[in-house]
Amino acid sequence: MVYLQEFEGQEQKRYSIDEIRYRSDSGRVLECVNELSPLTEQKIADLKKIWDTRAGSWDPLDRSGVWRYREFLPALAPFDSVVTMPEGNTPVYSMQRCAAYTGMETLHAKHQGMNPTGSFKDNGMTCAVSMAKKLGASMVACASTGNTSASMAAYATRAGMKSVIFIPDGQIAYGKLSQALDFGGHTIQISGDFDMAMKIVEEVCIRENIYLLNSINPFRIEGQKTIMIELLHQLNWEIPDWVVVPGGNLGNNSAFGKAFEELKRVGLISKVPRIAVIQAEGANPLYQSWKKEEQVLTPVEAQTRATAIKIGNPVSFDKSWFALRSTNGVAEEVSEAEIAQAKVHIGYDGVGSEPASATTVAGVKKLVQKGVITPQERVVCILTGHLLKDPDYTIEYHQDELYADPQRTTAVTGHEKIETGPYRNMPVQLPADSDVIIQHLQNL
Template sequence: MKDALMSSAIETLRTISLRCVECSTLYPGMESGWKPRYRCDCGGVLDVELAPPTGAKGLRQLFDERASVPPTWPVNTGNILPDHSGVWRYRELILPVPGQYIVSRPEGNTGLYPVGTENCGTGRIGHRQIGSYAGLDHLFLKHEGENPTGSFKDRGMTVGVTMASLLGAQAVACASTGNTSASLASYAAQAGMRGIVFLPAGNVTVGKLAQSLAYGATTIQIDGDFDAAMQLVEQVCNELGIYLLNSLNPYRVEGQKSIGFELLQQLNWQAPDWLVLPAGNLGNTSAIGKAFRQAYQLSLISHMPRFASIQAAGANPFYRSFQQGFTLRESVQAQTVATAIKIGDPISFTRARRVIEESNGLVEEVTDAEILAAKTIIDRSGLGCEPASAATLAGIRKLVERGVMKRDESVVGVL
């Protein structure tokens, strides 16, 4: 089994390169000694580059066929399980791993809800209230809270833990404000690995802390904020050879691209005019933007949507930089009720900046009061979400009020 696993890892990594987003230096998918690389020698973060898939023109049909596979469970589930996953269904564009080595719950397959005043349909009175609040006729909400541990982090974690398994890792670790720790703990337990999470004391919700503990992760609370926890976990992983699974890990971010592929599939491969999402560490902005870029390059869609990243006003380094034309980058002391985006020095800054620039997008900020007001609307509609997710609706409403976003444009917001 070990030899087969190693052979599979070698075959998988042969098709992968890692490129620095700052200086464009290219590295192999894994260097000698199977030591993971998370940063370029210049300090920049890395982006995964896959060899172009063969038969690109048939990808849409392939993905649609996989989505239609009935949920049956034969004796050999090696290929069935990945097809059920809203991540591994698109594995040719994420990580081409044989099905039997994939660590999946499965994740993804989250709802895309029509909530605009015109597209919500009859019988969804609560949903129409969201459209009225936003001021949009054609609005969809992609609810990533429907993932196994309650957040989009599961999409990245299934890829990160699968890679850790291929490399023979015994332990994985992360810094977290809650969602990442719960996800890592769950997937590490499934893979039989030790999970270690570093949390900023007093800045993690009780529910997420309980998840980490219940799944058996070694949970360490530190004095300081998320950024301090991130610095510590990176140091510990490098010194002790533990596999790091924050969004600094380029493979984990690749899994989050599946949000983009899945919502496009749900829209019959018709890209919206706008894609709006909360922005903390900026992994989703960069990942979903990359997914749309790939879909456009492969002719799966006819155009790129404009991206709008929404930050909390008390945790807004990306917004501040955008206001200055991205000429400056400064960290902030983050303070917001939206703990999942309470990050003052986002790791995926450069990757996300590229998405905003190439899509003619923008970055907006919303106050905690605006976030909580939007959360009330979403909760009362029957969908529900955490405060960080509500930043999406708060941002959409603000952009419509400013006239940046038009009432008749098609908009997808990620919760």
Template structure:
């Protein structure tokens, strides 16, 4: 079964066991292209169901359970896994569904991955490829989640991790993970887009393997968010999948997953995809409104640090996803993001700010009549609630500059007496 790398711009193809992550001929983005004709006889609903009952380390991974669709035909010892995936698909509580405006809302919580974000699925694919090509060091630019994941997966694989952060733009909870996992951590005077430019230059001139989302093997791992979600739904396709959009790796991966699943006959129709950007980091939204497939970068600013990206590297692949899925793009304010986060948190599920953009986006699209209240909607939560505890505490203590804590759950302080406690308990 042949898998190749193919440039989405010039169409040139290359063997899949290469260390470059963009097209050597034109610099375009690469796809991992599988032989779908051969795969038709190799994958089935029954195969994936059987693997659910296995204790084999690859079958227990929510990425490698679907390995034929990700990176097939490698020796078992080459695959890197921390048991990623296997994340919960929650039925939203009635209160949360009412807030979002839909009666059938589910939330796929990728914050339940080992390092607390969806990036673990991508790193399972990307670090596996790093080992395959004989890399000794890996590098990324990060707003936090990528660094935490790469540092962890590099450590378990015996690779050195080099992480570059935009100074002052990353929550401490995320930096702490990268430090704990032993990466070499570097702060850059600039934003994420400045930092990624340095990392891309370093990957071209230094012996390091690039693991940002332009790496096509990362996106293969992230495809399994969609594959696993559909498996959990018994392969019933929802009307809508709603995802936050920052660097647009997930949006790109989702479209590719859906197209491949439809071509293979594993699903019977395509859902529509809605990509939600923050108002202060909205280059895809601006292009969508203009009807233009041309990216115009913006200077990004939003409380949702994980999507604070103004020059998304996967723009072209995300635009392709919109075409494949008859998709839409919307934007939401920081106020809407934090209010939606408070609702997701209060439902007992919890998420980081960027994740809540999906719920805020559903609410806006329902208000605009794009999503109908009776549609089946799956929203993607990308990160754990403790990824940005500072944002949680500031919201509930009404200390976020320029934002209203609409659903604040304030901390109480009482004297050391039972009577004072009783006064707080409703009769």
């Protein structure tokens, strides 16, 4: 049985998955409840074999790193409305330079930036847009700092739907905005920050019966939980000690916690990794509440160049707390300089990422220094977005022109420049003279 229910609330009322709603009658967020039963050892072995076989299949559902694990997505059965690119199948990299930088013996990263539109959002969007199609929606909408809009616009146009995007004026990386525009998303810039955009889009969707695709949509979380199922499959079911993830609207770590709970409930795993959520210092409501040991959301006015996590009032706050509690996890914050310097080390490993992803490597370094993570533990960082999502940031970093505000001034930071450290790789200008160029190369 599959149904929607208020998350961790007093209300026990169940809502049909065929009803379009995002909150309970009392106004709390909903979760998709999958009543999965424990499996016998033989059935677990059979299921793993099925997934192994699907990984080599040409069937569109099997090729997707989301729908390959459709036994954990019963809400979309019989899977005849699925919209897939296909997504998932993202690599797990060994990060030797990042390991040395953080003080780890080994370090791995699962790069969700290798998804079709360049971010982890595709894992959730394929599920949520498929549900929109199943429910007969003709128009979808979201508020976005960039990645959600790109993903939603792509999947919506493939499903034959119109998409409407609400973005905070001047607070979106152009690499992400260009995707949404190219995929046909109708983009509305509003005055205010992401949290204001989120408030408005929810109001508009309810009033105009437009299907909302932010992570308040429980089916986004359903899709994103397959990131962890795929990771464990890729690791041959050897459970890592830690999974480290950036914290913005907090849908990802909420989804990861749900994945681990369901996998353990059916018997596919016997223990769960600890989750570490890393936030930017200027957008850290989860960290602040975790530090106080109080599950009370106090919104902040978000300030960070890591635009993907520039969110001060996350909708998945309570789900995120549950995920941290249930995995014995932690929340941590990192500075703009720590993010920038971690990002360049991800690049030195030949991988690259957008700034928000780099909070993970910065967070591992900080948690190792604090003794929370030990150098011998097995840690997987989740890189949430591709390097080319925010190329301006990378260029500004290497030219030593990286400011806390892209317009180089803000009421909060003034003209604060982000400390880039000794890792810059500045372009060199030389004359068109082969002798001079050869002499320069000999000195490298």
